[in-house]
Amino acid sequence: MSPSPSPSAARGSRLALLVVVLCWLAVLFDGLDMFVYGSVLPHMLESKALGITPAQAGDLGSYATFGMLVGALTAGTVADRIGRKKLMVACATLFSLASGICALSGSVAVFGLGRTLAGVGLGGLLPTAISMVSDYARGGRAALTIGALMTAHHAGGILSAYVAKWLVEPHGWRSAFWVCVLPLLFVPVLAKALPESLSFLVAKGRTDEARSLAARYGTELPTATAPKAPADRWDALLGLFRGGEWLQTLLHWLASFGGLLLVYGVATWLPTLMRGEGYNLGSALTFVVLFNLGGIVGMLVAGRASDLPHARLRSRGGTPTGAPRISAIWFALTAAGVFLLSVRMPLGVTFLVVFLTGVFLNSAQTMIYATVSIRSSPGNRATAVGWTSGMGRFGAVFGPWLGGQLLAAGHGDWGFTAFALAGLSSMVLIGVAALRSGRRPEPSDAPQELIAAG
Structure with a gap:
């Protein structure tokens, strides 16, 4: 008969599950916002929404990915300053509000601004979420945990297709971007329930806070490493x-x-x-x-x-x-x-x-x-x-x-x-x-x- 897990191991597993679930939902909304443009694009081109041309449509797609480049390259530096939790909350807020800009836009330029800002949020959230789940992954399961997290990005792509299929024809392309504003309702949950990265707390010298969090969930503290x-x-x-x-x-x-x-x-x-x-x-x-x-x-x-x-x-x-x-x-x-x-x-x-x-x-x-x-x-x-x-x-x-x-x-x-x-x-x-x-x-x-x- 195999021994039952210790109470501390069970609490550590609950903490890991909490972090993975919250990050999975955040990345789901990230994927929805990323893929929704491609899903509504055929309708926008056919209806000549905002007077958009195929060449402009390609440019708009690149604006989001350029924003992601900026977000990804700056995420590490910003996270080291304010913490991974705060950065995730900020990124989710940014790409949700940016979708509101897209929904309200009256010109290609304003729409492009919204997609660029959304890209910054999208690009910053994904690597930060990966770092968070890596921090709390149980021993030997980092690769599996990250692989599971990345399924959320593609689940968001699937959701974007159904949003376009069910809403765009009867209500227009703007309705799809209004759906992408809804993750704002998830932001307070993320801010309240997601714990801060233990690695960040230790690196910032907030060892008492890190020790208290680790003791509450029965997990080990990471080893402090000097920054390069x-x-x-x-x-x-x-x-x-x-x-x-x-x-x-x-x-x-x-x-x-x-x-x-x-x-x-x-x-x-x-x-x-x-x-x-x-x-x-x-x-x-x-x-x-x-x-x-x-x-x-x-x-x-x-x-x-x-x-x-x-x-x-x-x-x-x-x-x-x-x-x-x-x-x-x-x-x-x-x-x-x-x-x-x-x-x-x-x-x-x-x-x-x-x-x-x-x-x-x-x-x-x-x-x-x-x-x-x-x-x-x-x-x-x-x-x-x-x-x-x-x-x-x-x-x-x-x-x-x-x-x-x-x-x-x-x-x-x-x-x-x-x-x-x-x-x-x-x-x-x-x-x-x-x-x-x-x-x-x-x-x-x-x-x-x-x-x-x-």
Whole structure:
């Protein structure tokens, strides 16, 4: 008979569950706000809402992803100053109010301002939520916990499709953005019920507060670590370019650029491009649901796939090849799936292709981060992955813009082909990076956490 868990372990589990549930709901609203624009875009273009053109639609999609770039790059610094809890509350408030600006907008410029501000909130919330659940994850479950958290982002995408399907036709596109204001009702709950990060409390010297919180829920205090000096951070960045590492670094950055171009390009333009292929609006929005269901499955699979470097999948020279091999294969499968969407197929087959594309697309990008992690030294890993993600976000800005330019030029049928080529380029780049890697880390040098794609 197995022993029952101790009271302190049970309290620690309840705290971890509380944090995961609250962060999951926050990320759900984050996903809803992120994907709602793509879901309502076909209706906005057909009704010529705000006088919007396809080129302007692409620009507007890029405004949100540019805001996400700003939010993601500043989230760490702001969180270190005010705390992760306060930053999450601020980000949820910002993207909810920004959706109100979109709903009230009378011009493309005001709408664009709303999407940019929403992007800042969206970009700041996701990495902060990941840090929070990592802080409270039970031993050995960080990857699984983060994978579960990331399902909320895609659940928000599914919700956005149903919001568009049920509200936009009878009530207009503004109604969808009013729904995205409703998370303001969740903000007081988040502010009251979410505990502050124990790591932040310890780092700020608020040890009594951290000890009291840890004792209340029977969890352990994290070890205090000294923050890096600016000189150390710059030295870590320069280390990515020393010797022969500069080419490896650029290959990883370019692969991440193509991967996120693909992720956000498809997320923004999938319903509109499928409408252009002759599907009705209901079917086009069903594709959004299936794509995000695939993303949920892919994120859960990526939680397990992040352990592939530990499986000792090796080349002849002894270098672990699991993560880059999976990334290259999955980008190839993603490219094939995206290209097939430009071909008229039976509806059931198209549904299956969209679902599988969602599975592979989101996890392929995750494996780029896993590749960078396993081929970096422990002291330089955070810098290597952070900059790979940051450079990739320029692709997230470029993808929606590219789709709009192709549609404006009357080449909407080339949209899927362009996105497929981005997938193929990432496949080649990550493959070449793997072949050129001369680093042979021991298994203990491998990452223990899944890094989310986005």
